[in-house]
Amino acid sequence: MVTINELHRYGRTKLIMPGTSACPGCPLQLGMRYLAMALDARFAMVIPAGCSSVIPGAAPYTAFTVPVMHVPFASSPAVASGLRRALRIRGVDGPVVVWAGDGASADIGFASLSGSAYRNEDIIYILADNEAYMNTGIQASGTTPPKAWTTTSPRGKTEGRKDMSLIMIMHNVPYVATASIAYPMDFIDKVRRAASIRGFRFIHLHAPCPPGWKFPDNYTVRVARLAVETGMWILWEYNQGKLTISSPSVPYKDKGRRKPIEEYLKLQGRFSHLTKEDVEVIKANVDKQWDLIIRLTEIYR
Amino acid sequence: MINQSQVSGRGIRRIMVGDHAVAEAVKLARVNVISAYPITPQTLIVERLSEMVDRGELKADFIRVESEFSALASVYGAAAAGARAFTATSSHGLFYMYEMLWWAAASRLPLVMAVVTRALGPPWNIHDEHTDILAIRDSGWIIGMASDVQEVFDMTLTAFKLSEDERVLLPVAIGLDGFVLSHTTEPLYIPSQEDVDSWLPPRNPKVPYVIEPGGEPITLGNLPRMDVYHELHRAYMDEAMNEAKNVIHEVYGEYGKLTGKYYEPLVECYRCSDAKYVAVTMGAWSGDAKVAVDELRDSGYPIGLIRIRYIRPFPEEKLETYINGVRGVIVFDRDYSVGFGGVLAGELMGLVPSNVSFKGVIAGLGGVDVSPSDFRNVMVSFVNDVERDGYLRVRKWWYIPSVNGGD
Numbered sequence: 096m097v098t099i100n101e102l103h104r105y106g107r108t109k110l111i112m113p114g115t116s117a118c119p120g121c122p123l124q125l126g127m128r129y130l131a132m133a134l135d136a137r138f139a140m141v142i143p144a145g146c147s148s149v150i151p152g153a154a155p156y157t158a159f160t161v162p163v164m165h166v167p168f169a170s171s172p173a174v175a176s177g178l179r180r181a182l183r184i185r186g187v188d189g190p191v192v193v194w195a196g197d198g199a200s201a202d203i204g205f206a207s208l209s210g211s212a213y214r215n216e217d218i219i220y221i222l223a224d225n226e227a228y229m230n231t232g233i234q235a236s237g238t239t240p241p242k243a244w245t246t247t248s249p250r251g252k253t254e255g256r257k258d259m260s261l262i263m264i265m266h267n268v269p270y271v272a273t274a275s276i277a278y279p280m281d282f283i284d285k286v287r288r289a290a291s292i293r294g295f296r297f298i299h300l301h302a303p304c305p306p307g308w309k310f311p312d313n314y315t316v317r318v319a320r321l322a323v324e325t326g327m328w329i330l331w332e333y334n335q336g337k338l339t340i341s342s343p344s345v346p347y348k349d350k351g352r353r354k355p356i357e358e359y360l361k362l363q364g365r366f367s368h369l370t371k372e373d374v375e376v377i378k379a380n381v382d383k384q385w386d387l388i389i390r391l392t393e394i395y396r
Numbered sequence: 397m398i399n400q401s402q403v404s405g406r407g408i409r410r411i412m413v414g415d416h417a418v419a420e421a422v423k424l425a426r427v428n429v430i431s432a433y434p435i436t437p438q439t440l441i442v443e444r445l446s447e448m449v450d451r452g453e454l455k456a457d458f459i460r461v462e463s464e465f466s467a468l469a470s471v472y473g474a475a476a477a478g479a480r481a482f483t484a485t486s487s488h489g490l491f492y493m494y495e496m497l498w499w500a501a502a503s504r505l506p507l508v509m510a511v512v513t514r515a516l517g518p519p520w521n522i523h524d525e526h527t528d529i530l531a532i533r534d535s536g537w538i539i540g541m542a543s544d545v546q547e548v549f550d551m552t553l554t555a556f557k558l559s560e561d562e563r564v565l566l567p568v569a570i571g572l573d574g575f576v577l578s579h580t581t582e583p584l585y586i587p588s589q590e591d592v593d594s595w596l597p598p599r600n601p602k603v604p605y606v607i608e609p610g611g612e613p614i615t616l617g618n619l620p621r622m623d624v625y626h627e628l629h630r631a632y633m634d635e636a637m638n639e640a641k642n643v644i645h646e647v648y649g650e651y652g653k654l655t656g657k658y659y660e661p662l663v664e665c666y667r668c669s670d671a672k673y674v675a676v677t678m679g680a681w682s683g684d685a686k687v688a689v690d691e692l693r694d695s696g697y698p699i700g701l702i703r704i705r706y707i708r709p710f711p712e713e714k715l716e717t718y719i720n721g722v723r724g725v726i727v728f729d730r731d732y733s734v735g736f737g738g739v740l741a742g743e744l745m746g747l748v749p750s751n752v753s754f755k756g757v758i759a760g761l762g763g764v765d766v767s768p769s770d771f772r773n774v775m776v777s778f779v780n781d782v783e784r785d786g787y788l789r790v791r792k793w794w795y796i797p798s799v800n801g802g803d
Contacts, residue, residue, distance in 0.1 A: 139609045141473070153621035162607045164476055165617035166469070167495050173466035177429060177473030177481070180457040182608055184428050185478055185601060189609025207469065210462035 097133075097283045105132040115158040117150045120312030122276045122302035122319065124150060126223050127159075127194065129279045133286035136160055138190040138219075139178065143171040143204060145196035146230045147223070169204040171195050172211035175218045183217070190290050193220045198228045201237030201257045212266040215294045219286070222259055222297070225304035233307045241380075242373050244309075244365040251368060260299040261391075264333050270296040272332040276303075277319035278343045281330060285341075288334065301328045309364025318362055326353040326381050329388050338395035340388065348389060356381060407587040407655065414548045414577035415440035417584055418510045418570070421552035422482050423454045424592045425508075428599075429474035429481040431459035431467045436522045437574040438486040438512040445482075464489035468496040468509070475505040476616070477608060478601020480556060483507070486574060487514035487528045494532070500567055501536025502633065503616060504604055506559035507567035509537075510552060513679070514574040515762045523763020524574040526679060526731040530707070530739045532569065536633050538640055539708040541571040541679045543664075545582035548572045550657060551705075557596055557647045563639045565604050573680035575763070587655045595654050637709040644706060662711035665718050667693060668700025673779050674718060676727040676744060678704040681766055685728065688771035697779055704740065716747050724753035724782045726775060730760040737792030745791060753778075753788040759795040770795070 110131035117124045123146055139162045142148060148165050151157045166174045171193045179191045200208055200222045211218065227245050228234040235245040235252050238259060242251040263271045270289050274282040282300065289296035303318040305311065310318055322328035323343055330341035340348060347353045356378055360366040369377075412420070418441050422430070430449070432442040448454040457474075461467045464485050471481035485493060490511055500507055511532075515525040529539060538558065542548040548570070555568035572578055605614050620626050644661045652658035666686055668674050677685045682703040689701045702718050704711065719725055725748050729738025736742060741756025748754050755778050760766040774795060782788050 137610050139607050139611070148617075149619060151615060151618050153619045154615065154625065155621065157613070157615040157618055159615060160613050162609070162611050162613055163615045163618075164473070164607050165615070166472075167499050169465060170469035170472075170496060170499075173461060173469035174473035174476075176459060176461075176466075177431065177470035177475075177479075178477045178607060179473075180429050180459060180470075181474035181477035181479035181481070184457060185608075187477075187608045187610075191609065206462055207466045210466055214460065 097280050097287070102132065102279070110136050110160060112158040112160065114152050114156065115150050116152050118306055120305040120315040121146075121150070122225065122304060122315050123147055123223050125276045125315070126221070126282070126300050126302055129276070129282050130192065130194070130221065130286055131161070133283040134190055134192070134290060138192050140164070141166055141171045141175045141178065141191065141193045143195050143199040144168040144230070145199055146225070147194055147196070149230060168199055169207055171199060171204060171207070172216070172218070172220065173207045176211050176214070176216040179217050191218045193218060195220065195222055197222065197224045197226060197238040198236045201259050209266065212263055212268050212295045212297070215268060217293055217295070219289050219296045219298070222299045223302050224299060225302045225307055227307050229304050229307040242366065242369060242377065244368060251373070260297065263297040266295070268295040268297060269335045270294070270333065272297075273299045273301070273328070273330050275301040275319050275323055275328060275330060277316045277323065278330065281341055281343055285332060292335070307365070310362045314362060318359070321354065321359040321362070323347070324354045325356045325359045326350070326385060327356060327359055329384065331388055333395060336395060338391050340392060348385070350382065350385070406591055407585055410584050410586060411581050412545060412584045413440065413579050413581050414545045414572045415512065415579065416444050417545050417549040418484065418552050418572070419444035419448065420586055421549045423448050424587070424589060425480065425553055425556045425596060426598065427454070427456050427482045428479035429457045429459065429471055430483070431461050431470040432484045433461055433464045433467045433489060435464070435486045435489040437514060437578040438484050438489070438510070440578065441484040441510055441512070464492040465496055468493040468500060471507060472496060472500045472503070472505065475507050476503070476606070478599065478606045480599040481507055482509070484510040484512070486512040487516055490528050490532065491516065497532055497535045497537060502629065504565045504633070505567070506556070506565060506599065508552065508555040508559055509567065509569045511569050511571045512574050512578045513571050521762045522574065524576050524730070525761050525763065526571070526729070529569065529571040530731045533708055533739070536566060537708065538564070538566050538568040538637070538706065539571065540568070540706045541704065542577065543680055543682045543703060545577060545580070545584055546657070547659075548577055549584055549586070550651065550659070553592065554647050554651050558640065558643055560599055560603070561643045562603055564636055564643050566633065566636055566640065571679065576680040585655070585657070591654050595650060640709050641711065659705070662706050663714040663718065664703040664705060666701040666703060668702055668718050670698070671700030672698040672722055673724045673726070674700050674702050674722050675771070675775055676702045676704065676725065676740060678707065678740060679730065681728070681730065681760060684766065684768045685771045687768035688775055691768070691772055692775060697776065699775060699779065710743065712747055715744065719748055719752070722752060724755070724778060724788070726755045726757060726778045728757050728759060728771070732758050732761065741791055753782040755788060755790045756792050757795050758792065764797065
């Protein structure tokens with residue numbers, strides 16, 4: 096387990112330099128910083144098109160302190176595969192990390208992600224999920240929740256949501272976990288556990304986006320935490336055949352201990368149009384998801 | 397072309413199809429990472445390379461990707477991590493790579509790709525045509541087109557030297573005509589591994605830069621602070637393309653010393669130095685065009701052939717030299733740009749003075765066979781028309797055989 100003292104030490108280390116072009120309250124900046132803490136800023140990163148193409152700022156400058164390749168939207172798992180293979184041949188060790196959004200992972204880059212996963216390429220894939228195409232201005236993606244407003248779902252998204260992390264388990268990869276920017280110690284531990292394993296490792300990081308979800312800039316962590324506390328986002332870890340619910344989410348196995356889902360929804364303008372019936376559907380989905388994950392912990396034990 | 401008496405004795409002679417010749421060249425270049433996706437008529441290349449890797453003849457990683465897009469993306473990643481990398485494709489596969497082609501070129505990483513030329517659907521057609529490889533001509537790839545199996549091999553092997561040259565650092569695509577070269581057996585001279593090693597050392601991973609954990613925190617491809625950086629970057633690419641003309645000269649000079657096989661590097665001039673008319677071709681059918689030229693010369697027609705070996709960098713100085721002083725130029729395109737005409741005709745026309753006769757011929761699309769006598773007939777009527785009328789300027793003329801016996 097990462098300790099508070101360790102985090103304090105990193106608090107004084109510039110893992111991301113000043114001058115990024117991230118929006119105020121950006122969850123990706125937090126997540127990227129935790130990632131750098133977890134790997135002691137010693138890794139190579141591949142980033143497909145998305146908010147994180149813009150965040151490091153404009154060339155010839157960059158705010159990132161690790162080697163980074165920005166690559167076409169659908170290509171990052173394949174680029175990382177080649178990168179890692181070549182490094183192995185050259186005898187260079189150290190993690191190769193893909194840092195991709197939900198559009199790049201669940202939609203346009205899905206084939207290439209699936210290909211890399213099934214080949215069990217030796218890479219760490221972080222899906223930083225802000226639940227829509229935020230860089231192009233809030234369009235619905237494969238992970239946008241049903242009913243959520245986006246500019247391409249003006250009356251609420253009519254489709255469901257791809258469960259990317261469960262899809263990845265079915266690729267028979269060694270490590271899959273969910274994480275949240277509101278729980279840095281859990282996320283850092285997961286990155287480190289992933290880094291200690293070889294093969295394809297996938298971490299699905301929940302990243303609430305203030306302008307995209309329409310909540311105030313200073314609520315990013317609060318919204319992310321509420322997602323866990325209401326049971327909307329379940330933190331779990333699948334490690335080489337064993338699936339466990341992670342400690343921050345353990346209390347919420349008990350439905351009675353979950354905060355009311357309305358507390359999560361009401362902070363977000365993207366859900367402001369929901370009817371009572373819509374909220375009931377969302378609640379039923381949360382219960383179903385918990386039921387599924389709890390059953391999976393029994394299967395993968 | 398090859399003078400057999402000059403061939404060095406250290407290599408071996410084999411009989412081989414074009415696709416396998418590509419694989420032999422890749423093996424001799426000691427490529428580190430290979431990734432490709434099957435598509436007819438390229439598939440023999442990946443199959444042979446897989447066998448070589450499997451048998452341990454070639455110490456490389458073969459990445460079995462799920463698409464051509466990922467094939468190019470993964471060898472691109474390998475090149476960024478310092479490996480010598482190779483891919484191969486054809487037609488629809490090349491088009492599926494399209495976005496990555498541009499990204500790879502502008503990243504200035506050395507890469508080599510074989511393109512087995514093939515028509516684009518619909519209808520599904522696996523036969524030869526040059527439209528696919530010519531559709532990438534603006535992307536920043538150096539593009540060569542071979543005319544026989546020996547040249548397929550030589551162009552592939554020299555491509556690594558060319559692409560990795562610090563003055564170039566652009567990816568290289570080698571075109572070989574689908575079936576006509578890819579699946580046709582011809583004699584092939586293969587230089588020895590020792591000779592190749594002495595001339596082509598392992599790739600220096602630091603050139604131009606390397607992306608690796610713990611390495612220098614280089615960022616590739618983030619937004620430019622000012623758009624003019626983007627413009628400058630493209631101008632530098634163009635400079636490198638221009639410099640590549642000199643490097644191609646040098647590389648083929650060295651290669652000639654090594655193997656005894658000398659080429660006119662950018663453009664081959666076949667009986668054109670004293671010609672009053674020149675035909676222009678690219679690729680495998682140039683052999684048939686040469687037969688036509690020989691026959692016409694025998695009948696007293698003063699015609700020669702210009703064969704384009706590298707269409708990028710565009711060899712305009714050479715072409716201008718050969719065109720200078722002729723009475724007429726006839727260009728044969730095995731490709732088309734709908735609503736425009738033949739691609740080569742379009743590119744060349746700007747170099748042909750307005751008082752010189754010109755004809756652009758589109759032929760051989762979708763694998764339609766164009767024989768030496770077809771070439772001869774079209775060339776003869778061009779020369780006769782110009783001689784009779786004094787002047788002719790036709791950018792686009794479709795040469796389509798009559799359809800007999802069809803339902």
